[in-house]
Every structure is written in C-alpha cells, then in structure tokens.
Amino acid sequence: MLNLPWFAQLHLRTIQAGTWSKGRGSHQALAEVRRLEGLLSAVGHTPLTVLNTHGTLDHPPPEVYRAVQYALDVARQTHTPLRSSSPLAAGDEHLLGRSSNELDGNGIVCTPAVVALPPGHVLDLSSTVAGWTAAEAARLLQGSAVLAVGNSAVVNQAAPWILEIEHPFGGQSGLLELAAGSYGVATAVLLQPAGAPRLMDPRTRQPLVSGLVQVTALCGSILDAQMLSRLAFFGAAALQNPQAFRSPSILLAFDHSGTLLQWDRQTWWAVR
Numbered sequence: 001m002l003n004l005p006w007f008a009q010l011h012l013r014t015i016q017a018g019t020w021s022k023g024r025g026s027h028q029a030l031a032e033v034r035r036l037e038g039l040l041s042a043v044g045h046t047p048l049t050v051l052n053t054h055g056t057l058d059h060p061p062p063e064v065y066r067a068v069q070y071a072l073d074v075a076r077q078t079h080t081p082l083r084s085s086s087p088l089a090a091g092d093e094h095l096l097g098r099s100s101n102e103l104d105g106n107g108i109v110c111t112p113a114v115v116a117l118p119p120g121h122v123l124d125l126s127s128t129v130a131g132w133t134a135a136e137a138a139r140l141l142q143g144s145a146v147l148a149v150g151n152s153a154v155v156n157q158a159a160p161w162i163l164e165i166e167h168p169f170g171g172q173s174g175l176l177e178l179a180a181g182s183y184g185v186a187t188a189v190l191l192q193p194a195g196a197p198r199l200m201d202p203r204t205r206q207p208l209v210s211g212l213v214q215v216t217a218l219c220g221s222i223l224d225a226q227m228l229s230r231l232a233f234f235g236a237a238a239l240q241n242p243q244a245f246r247s248p249s250i251l252l253a254f255d256h257s258g259t260l261l262q263w264d265r266q267t268w269w270a271v272r
Contacts, residue, residue, distance in 0.1 A: 010161035014187040014216045015151060023145025023156070032137035033149060039063055040129050052122035057115045063136070068110050070223065071128045078230045078238075131186055131226035138222070151187040154222050165252055165260065168214040174252065174260045174271060176218075184222030188215050188229040208233055212253045212261075220247035232263070240266060 021029050039061055040048055047064045051057040057064070108123075109116040117123055130150035138147045138154035147154045155161070157180050165174035168191065191213050210233040217228040224247050231238050232253060238244060239251070251263035252271070261268040 010146060010155070010157055010159075011164060012146065012148070012153060012155065012161065012185065013164045013166055014185065015166045015189075019147075019149045021141070021145065021147040024142040025140045025145060026147070028140040029137040029145075029147050032140055033133055033147075036063055036067075036133045036136060037129075040067055040125055040133075042124065042126075048123065048125070051115055051117065055117050055119065055121075059113065060115050062112070065110065065112050065115065066136075067125060067129065067132050068108070068115055068123070070132045071123075071125050072108060072110060074128050074227055074230065077227050078234070127230075128226065131184075131222050135184070135222045151189070152222055152226060153185045155183040155185060157181065157183075163216075163218070165216055165254075167258060167260075168254050169258050171258050176250070176252070178218070182220065184219050184225040186217050186222060186225035186229045188226075188233070190214065190233055210234070211255055213256055215251065215253040218250040220249075224249070236267060239263060 019030065019033055021027075039046060040063075042048055042052070047057055047061055051060075051064075060068075107118040107121075131152040134147055134149040134152045134154050137149075141147060141154070141156060143156070144158045145156050157178075159180050161178055161180075163176040163178055163185065165176060167173050168189065190208065190210055212233055215229045215232040217225040217232070219225040219228060227246075228244065228249060228251060231244055232251060253261045253263070253268065255261060260271040262271050263269075
C-alpha cells in the first residue's frame with residue numbers, strides 16, 4: 001500500500017492497461033479514442049488495411065494522414081525505421097506477399113491527397129498510435145481531467161498529483177510528486193514480450209541494444225513525451241542534442257540493474 005501525500009488528487013501509473021479517462025469531457029474523449037482506433041486498426045476493412053493491401057490510399061481521412069505523418073516525424077527524429085505488421089492477424093493472409101522488412105520513412109509518400117508505400121511493404125503504427133490518439137482525443141477534455149491510452153497519458157490537474165514510475169522487474173516503484181499543470185506522459189519499454197515489436201537500431205537493422213530498459217518522459221505535450229521516451233534509448237549523445245527537448249521535460253529511466261535514473265542536463269543520475 002503506497003503512503004501517498006495528503007495533497008495528491010491523482011495517482012497515475014506509468015504502465016497502463018487499456019484506455020480510461022476521468023474528469024469533464026471524459027466520455028467524449030473516450031468515444032473519440034474508439035473512433036480513431038477504428039480508423040487506424042490493422043484488422044478488418046479500415047483505411048490502414050486498404051493502404052497495406054494496395055500500397056496506396058487516395059484521399060485518406062484527415063486523421064489517417066495526420067497519424068501517418070506523426071509516425072514519420074517520430075521515425076525521423078529518433079532515427080528509427082517504421083516496422084511492418086507481424087504476425088499477421090487472422091484474415092489478413094492476403095498480405096503475406098508483402099515484405100516484413102523495416103520501412104525507411106523517406107520512401108513513404110504522405111500528403112493530404114495520397115499516402116503511398118514503397119513496393120512490398122506494409123505500415124505498422126502500433127508504436128506511435130497510442131500517444132497520437134491521446135493527443136487528438138484530449139482536446140475534448142475540460143478542466144482537471146486525465147486521458148490514458150496504453151502507456152501514454154494527457155494530464156490536466158489544478159492540484160498537485162503523483163506519478164508512480166513502475167519498476168520493470170517488479171521491484172519498488174518510484175514516486176514523483178508533481179505540481180498542478182498540464183502534462184504529457186509517455187513510457188517506452190525496450191524489453192517486450194516475445195513477438196512484440198521492439199525499437200530497431202538504424203545502424204545495424206537489428207533490435208536496439210541500450211543501457212536502459214524503460215523510459216518515462218513528462219513534457220508539455222504528449223507528442224513530445226513520446227518522442228523523448230524513445231530517443232533516450234539511443235544514449236546520452238542523443239539527449240544532448242539541443243533539439244531533443246522541445247518543451248520543459250522530466251526524464252526518468254530504469255537500467256538493466258533496476259536502478260531508477262533521472263536525466264539532468266548532460267547525464268543520468270541515480271535517484272536511489
């Protein structure tokens with residue numbers, strides 16, 4: 001049982017299951033999440049499956065265009081290729097003729113008029129869709145409210161609150177006391193269940209090897225937080241780039257030994 005400070009009005013965990021929201025506008029925000037997830041689903045007859053089946057999508061819904069454009073921005077900023085959907089969902093065997101290689105973002109055409117893929121590729125948005133969907137749907141929240149989609153959350157709080165940084169190996173969580181304000185929170189996990197997509201190292205085209213196993217970023221924007229949480233896996237040099245921090249941010253991580261770290265200016269420091 002966590003002994004939370006008396007002033008905590010919200011207790012948010014970094015590793016979430018499913019989607020939830022609380023506060024004014026939460027019902028509308030959740031409905032918007034469901035609508036967007038339907039458009040971007042890789043299962044059934046959706047704009048994304050049409051794109052992956054035919055390689056082109058003419059006159060894409062504006063939301064699909066923006067979601068693909070954001071995925072490309074993340075790929076370019078973090079220097080990681082986009083990956084194809086694998087394994088295929090039931091009923092998608094017709095995609096077996098297409099390649100399962102990583103996608104170089106430079107080979108994708110993405111305009112309001114058309115989205116097109118290089119021959120032999122399919123597009124997987126699973127690594128970015130939660131944060132993008134949360135950012136879009138959170139516009140419907142009013143006042144103090146929270147919207148969490150997977151490991152991404154938008155938090156608007158008029159009172160101090162608590163973020164629990166959950167331990168990747170089942171150890172003691174870290175607790176971060178935060179002032180009132182608006183935050184985007186995103187957690188990226190390098191160690192994932194067998195078969196789940198992992199971050200790829202563009203230098204080797206192999207799963208990324210990093211000194212960190214889990215990174216949580218708090219920024220003024222959920223999109224900035226998602227970008228930063230991924231970039232941290234590429235080492236201190238990536239974070240020392242002045243363009244990495246596009247808004248005031250807090251960055252915490254666990255390394256392979258289970259030590260909780262916080263980024264401070266130029267390096268990581270052990271919290272405990």
